[in-house]
Amino acid sequence: MAELSRRSGLSVPTIKYYLREGLLEPGHRTGINQAAYDDSHLDRLRLIRALSKVAGLPLAKIHEIIDVLDSDSSIEEALALTQDALVQKAGPVPEGSADEVSADPESQALLEKLIEARGWPHDPSSPAHQAAAQALSELRAEGLDSVLDRVDEYSALADEIARLDLDAIARADDPEDTVRLVVLGSTLRRPLLDALILIAQQKASIRTFGGGPGN
Amino acid sequence: MAELSRRSGLSVPTIKYYLREGLLEPGHRTGINQAAYDDSHLDRLRLIRALSKVAGLPLAKIHEIIDVLDSDSSIEEALALTQDALVQKAGPVPEGSADEVSADPESQALLEKLIEARGWPHDPSSPAHQAAAQALSELRAEGLDSVLDRVDEYSALADEIARLDLDAIARADDPEDTVRLVVLGSTLRRPLLDALILIAQQKASIRTFGGGPGN
Numbered sequence: 479m480a481e482l483s484r485r486s487g488l489s490v491p492t493i494k495y496y497l498r499e500g501l502l503e504p505g506h507r508t509g510i511n512q513a514a515y516d517d518s519h520l521d522r523l524r525l526i527r528a529l530s531k532v533a534g535l536p537l538a539k540i541h542e543i544i545d546v547l548d549s550d551s552s553i554e555e556a557l558a559l560t561q562d563a564l565v566q567k568a569g570p571v572p573e574g575s576a577d578e579v580s581a582d583p584e585s586q587a588l589l590e591k592l593i594e595a596r597g598w599p600h601d602p603s604s605p606a607h608q609a610a611a612q613a614l615s616e617l618r619a620e621g622l623d624s625v626l627d628r629v630d631e632y633s634a635l636a637d638e639i640a641r642l643d644l645d646a647i648a649r650a651d652d653p654e655d656t657v658r659l660v661v662l663g664s665t666l667r668r669p670l671l672d673a674l675i676l677i678a679q680q681k682a683s684i685r686t687f688g689g690g691p692g693n
Numbered sequence: 694m695a696e697l698s699r700r701s702g703l704s705v706p707t708i709k710y711y712l713r714e715g716l717l718e719p720g721h722r723t724g725i726n727q728a729a730y731d732d733s734h735l736d737r738l739r740l741i742r743a744l745s746k747v748a749g750l751p752l753a754k755i756h757e758i759i760d761v762l763d764s765d766s767s768i769e770e771a772l773a774l775t776q777d778a779l780v781q782k783a784g785p786v787p788e789g790s791a792d793e794v795s796a797d798p799e800s801q802a803l804l805e806k807l808i809e810a811r812g813w814p815h816d817p818s819s820p821a822h823q824a825a826a827q828a829l830s831e832l833r834a835e836g837l838d839s840v841l842d843r844v845d846e847y848s849a850l851a852d853e854i855a856r857l858d859l860d861a862i863a864r865a866d867d868p869e870d871t872v873r874l875v876v877l878g879s880t881l882r883r884p885l886l887d888a889l890i891l892i893a894q895q896k897a898s899i900r901t902f903g904g905g906p907g908n
Contacts, residue, residue, distance in 0.1 A: 532835070558895070565891050592889075599895045606895070610888035613881060620747070620877050624861040625885075631857055632882070633889055635850055640893035642846055646839040662835050664894075667847070670828035670840075672883065674807075674848055676780050676821035678855035679879075680773070680814050 479505075482515045486523040488531075493523065499537060501526055501544060525654050528661045529560075539563045543657065553653045560657055564664055565605040581611035585618055588626070592633050643667060694720075697730045701738040703746075708738065714752060716741055716759060740873045744775075748880045754778045758872065768868040775872055779879055780820040796826035800833055803841070807848050858882060 483490045496502040502522055505513030522544075529540045543563065546556045581589075589611050593600050601607055617625050646667075647659040698705045711717040717737055720728030737759075744755045758778065761771045796804075804826050808815050816822055832840050861882075862874040 528835075561891060561894065565888070593892065596893070597896065598892050601895070604892075604895070606888050606891035609884060610892060613885035613888055617877075617881050617885065620743075620881060622861075622874070622877055622881065624874075625878055625882055628857055628861055629885075632854075632886055633893075635854055635857070636886055636889035637893045639847075639850055640890050640896070642843055642850070643890070643894060646837075646843050659837070659839075662832075662837055663840055666828060666832050666835060666837065667840055668887065669824060670832065670844075671847055671851055673780065673821050673825035673828055674851035675855050675858070676776060677808065677813050677819075677825060678811070678848075678852045679776065679858060680816070680819070680821070681812065681855070 479513070479515070482519060482523065485520055486527060488523060488527055496523070496526055499541075501537075501540060521652075521654055525658045525661075528658045528665075533564060533567070533661050533665045535563050535567060547653055547657065553656060556653060556657050557660060560660055561664070562605050564661070565609055581608070581615040582618065585614035586611050588614055588629065592629060595630070596633055596637060639671070694728070694730070697734060697738065700735055701742060703738060703742055711738070711741055714756075716752075716755060736867075736869055740869050740876075743873045743876045743880075748779060748782070748876050750778050750782060762868055762872065768871060771868060771872050772875060775875055776879070777820045779876070780824055796823070796830040797833065800829035801826050803829055803844065807844060810845070811848055811852060854886070 479490060479493065483493060486493070493502070497504060502519060505515040505519065508514050525544075526540060529535045529543065530537070535543075543556060543560055546559055589607070590600070592598075593607075614626065614629070643663055647656065647663050694705055694708065698708060701708070708717070712719060717734060720730040720734065723729050740759075741755060744750045744758065745752070750758075758771060758774055761774055804822070805815070807813075808822075829841070829844070858878055862871060862878050
């Protein structure tokens, strides 16, 4: 247990909590107060840690994802569930509101067109679809036509980023590790890209508006 | 006042609050309980609304931005202040921690190299710089080398997105409107791009891992 804690970076009470919650299989009992844990325990703990500590998903959702991984389902099913959980956590769409459509019809239509043009999967009930429709609606409500006019270009860039994201995690050799890398990648890559865009904007801003520091 | 409320989309109590806080200049008095407001009041209210209701910036920060706009400072100064406020709000870097460097030296060095390669402005004290260094550090701490290996490609895409963002707002004809569009654009474009990336990932994921729904 002490070694498991050291190698996973999680405290003993946290590991015991995951055991009680049934997220982690008990170790093989080797004595009255002793149990042996193997690499499968460590892998599972690393996954739980990513889902819980890094991505901040609720325990019920972590249970769901792990159940799918432990079943005969495909890796895509586990990935889809994970991505939906991540967007529901980050996005403006509250969980369980799948039927409520708050985006305006024009934004819905714009999104449908985009998805068709790019050959993306069409799934209006997915949290990602709803978050996109919502974002387009808000841009429209604020009169940001100049952003909406460029939505094809943003979509093309979104495609490239998605491809890069998937390339970065495609090397994992088992489903559990793949899910872990998807969670860490999308949770930690997002603030990186946001920050890089801001740095780049400072340059673009100097170019667009002239001047710069000291001018 | 009633018309100002209707046209700005803000309630009368909210407008009165901004007047009391000194964010909005008083109207021209035309009678005991009457004041006239002109387009400059409406423009200012629209800006305050974007900074406050959409971006969620604290009142003190809004005061700062407006003071810079009302002074003889350049538009870049107002934009830099606004962007710093936005990244401080969104990012992991707590305000006032400019001197504390929590990113590891390797990540700092990697970021310096990136910035030089792309010709971005080098300003290690800016919140965007610190947020980027922090994000690189976290990726490294989690062992996500496969993401770090692609950081040049992410930077190139960040450049393109920044250019697109700036193109979208470069049409504004006065500093006040420019700041408003930057705030709305970066606050509302971010969830749009995130959602589009997620939709695109579903496609990329089907391609990378084979199968798809029903397989």
